[in-house]
Amino acid sequence: MTMNYLSTRNKDLRMSAPQAIAKGLAPDGGLLTPAVLPRLPASAVETMKEMSYQQRVVYIMNSFLEGFAASELTAYAAEAYGGGKFSSEDIAPVVKLDDSTYCLELWHGPTCAFKDMALQVLPHLLTASLEKNDEKKTVCILVATSGDTGKAALEGFRNVDKTRILVFYPKDGVSEIQELQMVTQEGGNVGVCSVEGNFDDAQTGVKALFSDETLAAELAERGYFLSSANSINWGRVLPQIVYYASAYCDLLKAGAVAKGQTVNVCVPTGNFGNILAAYYAKAMGIPISRLICASNQNNVLTDFINTGTYDRNRTFYNTLSPSMDILISSNLERMLFELSGRDDKLVREYMSQLAQYGSYRVDSSIRTKLRKEFSAGCCDDQQTKAMIARMWSERNYLIDPHTAVAFHVLEEYREESGDDTPTVVVSTASPFKFCDSVLNALGVREHKVGLEILDQLTEVTGVPTPAPLARLKKRRRRFDGAVDKAAMKGSVLDFLK
Numbered sequence: 001m002t003m004n005y006l007s008t009r010n011k012d013l014r015m016s017a018p019q020a021i022a023k024g025l026a027p028d029g030g031l032l033t034p035a036v037l038p039r040l041p042a043s044a045v046e047t048m049k050e051m052s053y054q055q056r057v058v059y060i061m062n063s064f065l066e067g068f069a070a071s072e073l074t075a076y077a078a079e080a081y082g083g084g085k086f087s088s089e090d091i092a093p094v095v096k097l098d099d100s101t102y103c104l105e106l107w108h109g110p111t112c113a114f115k116d117m118a119l120q121v122l123p124h125l126l127t128a129s130l131e132k133n134d135e136k137k138t139v140c141i142l143v144a145t146s147g148d149t150g151k152a153a154l155e156g157f158r159n160v161d162k163t164r165i166l167v168f169y170p171k172d173g174v175s176e177i178q179e180l181q182m183v184t185q186e187g188g189n190v191g192v193c194s195v196e197g198n199f200d201d202a203q204t205g206v207k208a209l210f211s212d213e214t215l216a217a218e219l220a221e222r223g224y225f226l227s228s229a230n231s232i233n234w235g236r237v238l239p240q241i242v243y244y245a246s247a248y249c250d251l252l253k254a255g256a257v258a259k260g261q262t263v264n265v266c267v268p269t270g271n272f273g274n275i276l277a278a279y280y281a282k283a284m285g286i287p288i289s290r291l292i293c294a295s296n297q298n299n300v301l302t303d304f305i306n307t308g309t310y311d312r313n314r315t316f317y318n319t320l321s322p323s324m325d326i327l328i329s330s331n332l333e334r335m336l337f338e339l340s341g342r343d344d345k346l347v348r349e350y351m352s353q354l355a356q357y358g359s360y361r362v363d364s365s366i367r368t369k370l371r372k373e374f375s376a377g378c379c380d381d382q383q384t385k386a387m388i389a390r391m392w393s394e395r396n397y398l399i400d401p402h403t404a405v406a407f408h409v410l411e412e413y414r415e416e417s418g419d420d421t422p423t424v425v426v427s428t429a430s431p432f433k434f435c436d437s438v439l440n441a442l443g444v445r446e447h448k449v450g451l452e453i454l455d456q457l458t459e460v461t462g463v464p465t466p467a468p469l470a471r472l473k474k475r476r477r478r479f480d481g482a483v484d485k486a487a488m489k490g491s492v493l494d495f496l497k
Helices: 017-023 044-049 053-064 070-081 122-132 148-157 176-183 199-210 213-222 234-253 273-284 300-307 332-339 344-357 364-373 381-395 401-417 431-441 452-461 467-474 485-495
Strands: 005-007 010-015 032-034 094-098 101-105 138-144 163-170 190-195 224-228 263-268 288-295 309-311 359-361 374-378 423-427
Touching: 005 017, 010 017, 010 344, 017 122, 017 234, 032 234, 044 053, 044 234, 053 070, 053 234, 070 122, 094 234, 101 234, 122 138, 122 148, 122 163, 122 234, 138 148, 138 199, 138 485, 148 163, 148 176, 148 190, 163 176, 163 199, 163 485, 176 431, 176 467, 190 199, 190 485, 199 224, 199 485, 213 224, 213 485, 234 263, 234 273, 234 423, 263 273, 263 401, 273 288, 273 332, 288 300, 288 401, 300 309, 300 374, 332 344, 332 364, 344 359, 364 374, 374 401, 381 401, 381 431, 401 423, 401 431, 431 452, 452 467
Parallel strands: 101 423, 138 163, 138 224, 163 190, 263 288, 263 423, 288 374
Antiparallel strands: 005 010, 005 032, 094 101, 309 359
16 A cells, blocks of 8 residues: 555645655645554564664654665664664663653653654655655755754754754743753754744744745745654654654563553653654554653643643743643644544644634544543642652652653552553653753752753762763854744744845
8 A cells, every 4th residue: 555644634635755754744734644554563562572773663664654665764773873872772761660660761862852762863764855856955944842852953954965954942931951952053054043932932933934835935936945843744753653662662572561461651742742653653553551641730731631622722831841831732633633533624623723712622522532542630840849859769760850740640640540550651851951950859959050050960969961961061152043933934034045
């Protein structure tokens, strides 16, 4: 069967894998999604159990990427996850905390956040797609980031031929370390700009740029076209499916689960892409039971999963877990597409209501399917700090605020449900990206200034600073631009002069 990609808002719109990856977003504003979700063979987990992470990447991604040879994918995986780019040979190690709780550490890459898992391989997929599409223009990657995607995308696309990349982040909406990672980024093809407002303002602004026909025409005249490295791009979501399959294989190999035994997955998420990848892994045949969605005080996803009503008309909070400070969860659209039986008309209607009124309510059939697959909970800043402190004092395990949100939600879920299924908690960032918050949680009130805080956290805990963050001390600040969201178009035109 030919593997095409279609829009969540128009099933008649079809693209090849290279076209979908190059475009990033469908012309109608929908998200490009595989026409079918391939099922893994019954022997897949046993087969992958003995594989390296790089081999698992090829095994999972191959069936989605018609037009890409296995030899190409093998080369991309070797380049993305080899060469000492990751501090763990396992790439995405699974750490045992007790007999029923495991932590999937996704922050061993070059920017110390889970976004590296996809954004180290996406540039290879994208540049190959441009060649396969016989594209003559240069692609400009536009990114809205709540903290981690921006740096991971900048690092992944740094000096990649035939690409430019411009990242927008919310001014005062990311941690100091996250901001320094972005504004000191090296590379001749990169740009960084802060936006007055929050992440939703930046994300909405970027989406508007993609649908701006006059901008597209102007850029085409200059020899450019726009694409995305946000998780609206299928090339971002696909590599994320791999680490859920890999985690299960590692548990099986370690004897932590028996063949076919299910596990739960608890994921801290704001834009819904990370937990969506777990849903796809389950749909493909990985033995996953409950998908536990963990939110911070911006609990729009918790309310949606528990009630069936999505309502972004609420107070926006700047929290200790800024990468989840999101009220418009873009990837939820792909989930609605699946749970509605791929009803593009219904999805289009929900997205229209969201744009017009800021809310929508799904029908009873979708609500039932949603509750069958997902559980959800949320966590405020005090609870986040308490969990960081407890994990350190009780387990000698240092975690960042996003991971703490997941552990808190898992604890509440277990208390309420009595479910003792082995659970994989997804750890999305190094605690050193959030030194202020982690030190406060550990009871340290006086903090060192600037990057010296990295050394302070090491002194307090004995945990070494990740090398990529330690190297920030030698970097100079390159970018200081700040714009209102209405001026983002001008920033793009200036960047692509």
